[in-house]
Each structure stands twice: as C-alpha cells, then as structure tokens.
Amino acid sequence: xxxxxxxxxxxxxxxxxxxxxxxxxxxxxxxxxxxxxxxxxxxxxxxxxxxxxxxxxxxxxxxxxxxxxxxxxxxxxxxxxxxxxxxxxxxxxxxxxxx
Numbered sequence: 001x002x003x004x005x006x007x008x009x010x011x012x013x014x015x016x017x018x019x020x021x022x023x024x025x026x027x028x029x030x031x032x033x034x035x036x037x038x039x040x041x042x043x044x045x046x047x048x049x050x051x052x053x054x055x056x057x058x059x060x061x062x063x064x065x066x067x068x069x070x071x072x073x074x075x076x077x078x079x080x081x082x083x084x085x086x087x088x089x090x091x092x093x094x095x096x097x098x099x
Contacts, residue, residue: 026074033067066092 036044044052045060055063069088076083 022077026070026077029067029070030074033071036064036067063095066095 040047040052042057042060042064045055045063046052046057048054053060069083069086069091072081072083073088075081
C-alpha cells in the first residue's frame, strides 16, 4: 500500500506550475538577452551607472555567455537545433545571487 499519496489535483497543479515556470523563465531570459544586445551589449554592461550597469568586463562577458547558452537551451526546448552538451547548471551558478 502506498503511503503519503498526494492529492491528485494538487500534484498535477504543481507539475503544471513547474512546467510553465520553465517556459516563462526561458522567455524572460530571452527578453533580458535581447535588451542587453539592444542597449549595446558588453559596452552597456560595463559602462558605469546610470548609462550602464557598471559590471566588470569579466562578469559582463560571463553573463553574455550564460544568456547565449540559455538561448541555445530555449531554442532546443521549442523544437529547434539541439543545444550543445554543456554544464548549464554550473555555468549559470555565479549569477544565482546566493539563491
């Protein structure tokens, strides 16, 4: 006999929440990537506030690389070209902000 069986509706609702979260997160990352490119890319990221974000060149380059990598994942997620085999988890971890 199974124990701790969740409520079916709650269980399915949780899964729907996680899956739509993935979908929405890919869209949000794409929007940030497009915004950075539109604003000037690396120059925008490294220019001091209020004209840019004031990041170090190394951090800005790493952020652009991570967003490009996640663009590859997003493209693959929506049926496009398969994303390269990378450790997307670790590559993005420096931008988690302690979360």
